[in-house]
Amino acid sequence: MAHDDPAGHDHDHGEGSQLSDTALRVRALESLLTEKGYIDPDALDRLIETYEYKVGPRNGAEVVARAWSDPDYRRWLLDDANAAIASLGYEGRQGEHMVVVENTAKVHNMVVCTLCSCYPWPVLGLPPVWYKSAPYRSRAVIDPRGVLEEFGVTIEPHREVRVWDSTAEVRYLVLPMRPGGTDGWSARELARLVTRDSMIGTRLALDPAELDGPAP
Amino acid sequence: MNGVHDMGGMQGFGPVLREPGEPVFHAEWEARAFALTLAMATPGGWNIDMGRHARERLAPGQYLTSSYYQIWLAGLKTMIMEAGLATAEEMETGVASTPPAKVRRILKADQVAEAMRRGGPADRDPGNSVAGFAAGDRVRVRNFHPTGHTRAPRYLRGARGEISTIHGFHVFPDASAAGKGDQPQWLYSVRFSARDLWGDDANPADHVHADLWESYLEPV
Numbered sequence: 001m002a003h004d005d006p007a008g009h010d011h012d013h014g015e016g017s018q019l020s021d022t023a024l025r026v027r028a029l030e031s032l033l034t035e036k037g038y039i040d041p042d043a044l045d046r047l048i049e050t051y052e053y054k055v056g057p058r059n060g061a062e063v064v065a066r067a068w069s070d071p072d073y074r075r076w077l078l079d080d081a082n083a084a085i086a087s088l089g090y091e092g093r094q095g096e097h098m099v100v101v102e103n104t105a106k107v108h109n110m111v112v113c114t115l116c117s118c119y120p121w122p123v124l125g126l127p128p129v130w131y132k133s134a135p136y137r138s139r140a141v142i143d144p145r146g147v148l149e150e151f152g153v154t155i156e157p158h159r160e161v162r163v164w165d166s167t168a169e170v171r172y173l174v175l176p177m178r179p180g181g182t183d184g185w186s187a188r189e190l191a192r193l194v195t196r197d198s199m200i201g202t203r204l205a206l207d208p209a210e211l212d213g214p215a216p
Numbered sequence: 217m218n219g220v221h222d223m224g225g226m227q228g229f230g231p232v233l234r235e236p237g238e239p240v241f242h243a244e245w246e247a248r249a250f251a252l253t254l255a256m257a258t259p260g261g262w263n264i265d266m267g268r269h270a271r272e273r274l275a276p277g278q279y280l281t282s283s284y285y286q287i288w289l290a291g292l293k294t295m296i297m298e299a300g301l302a303t304a305e306e307m308e309t310g311v312a313s314t315p316p317a318k319v320r321r322i323l324k325a326d327q328v329a330e331a332m333r334r335g336g337p338a339d340r341d342p343g344n345s346v347a348g349f350a351a352g353d354r355v356r357v358r359n360f361h362p363t364g365h366t367r368a369p370r371y372l373r374g375a376r377g378e379i380s381t382i383h384g385f386h387v388f389p390d391a392s393a394a395g396k397g398d399q400p401q402w403l404y405s406v407r408f409s410a411r412d413l414w415g416d417d418a419n420p421a422d423h424v425h426a427d428l429w430e431s432y433l434e435p436v
Binding site for chain 2: 019020022023025026027028029030031032033035036037038039040042043044045046047048050051052056091092093094095096097112114115116117125126128129130132133134135136137138139140141142144145147150151157158159160161162163164165166167168169170
């Protein structure tokens with residue numbers, strides 16, 4: 001797994017490789033905490049399984065696609081995101097107080113946590129490394145347009161870039177603009193256009209021409 | 217505290233580096249460190265604010281040169297030690313040399329789904345408390361520099377903004393991280409003009425919104 005690595009991640013690369021110091025430390029810690037009776041190792045497996053395979057940006061994509069295709073749902077989502085999102089089965093840890101912010105012709109929204117890594121887990125899963133990195137956390141508030149350029153997004157100068165710094169337990173999800181050329185698409189088809197980054201606000205939803213395969 | 221975790225507006229960290237097809241965890245130990253941190257809050261009895269504060273207290277050099285889950289691991293060890301659940305030496309060797317502490321309960325596998333679904337809501341019943349500010353009020357973020365945990369970022373201190381919405385009555389992290397209870401306060405979304413924060417080079421159309429507790433703010 002190639003990985004630009006300014007912060008000195010030490011990765012172990014699976015079978016046959018030496019375990020890193022950190023991997024050994026984590027192993028020692030887990031074994032100690034198990035011996036002391038503080039943890040149920042099966043609970044750890046359950047937690048990992050949940051966030052590695054079950055909870056991820058497909059959840060958020062379903063929310064966005066539903067809002068694009070159902071005006072009543074969109075209204076509900078913007079007025080009471082918690083209830084509207086929970087109605088699709090997504091709720092809980094790190095999504096206890098959801099707010100959805102809508103991109104329009106006048107406003108482009110972008111989400112950051114300058115102080116740590118706050119991120120709406122139930123709809124996006126765990127954050128990517130770049131979201132938690134010093135470059136993003138430092139620059140999103142002072143140079144949002146520069147960051148967006150790096151993601152390939154140019155926002156017209158007169159259009160507001162509105163950055164949401166997640167300093168409390170409120171979690172933000174961006175409702176991107178629905179791409180053109182999607183009239184008559186089902187919510188399921190639309191969801192394929194909704195990327196994780198478009199819901200953080202560092203990119204736009206995909207153009208239909210960017211889809212790489214036939215609709216499911 | 218004015219730590220290096222408080223990164224908003226800092227310069228010199230370079231471009232935002234992305235990894236195509238990034239996995240959720242880059243190594244098995246990251247997954248274990250993540251899960252240990254979540255699971256240990258049950259026997260440890262600490263809250264999310266204490267967890268954040270434990271990570272923020274890492275020495276600045278260590279914080280900046282550690283990966284994300286290395287920071288989590290270090291924060292977890294700090295909390296385990298401070299709660300008297302294990303010694304540093306035990307955690308390093310993995311071998312218990314002291315008897316286990318008495319804990320009220322632990323997180324069992326069959327409780328995980330419900331615990332994650334429930335989460336940890338931060339809003340509290342305001343009772344008779346009335347919000348001191350209304351949408352549209354002009355406010356200034358106080359010029360204060362607490363040595364403990366705070367969620368008032370440095371780049372906003374002293375800045376003028378406008379109350380955008382009232383989120384509700386939420387646990388006050390500055391108190392909660394110090395083990396002083398919830399001490400809930402009104403929480404607001406406050407809107408700042410990029411020009412007010414960063415000067416004339418900023419685009420006049422742009423704004424930053426941050427979530428700030430009432431005691432961080434003063435009327436203008």
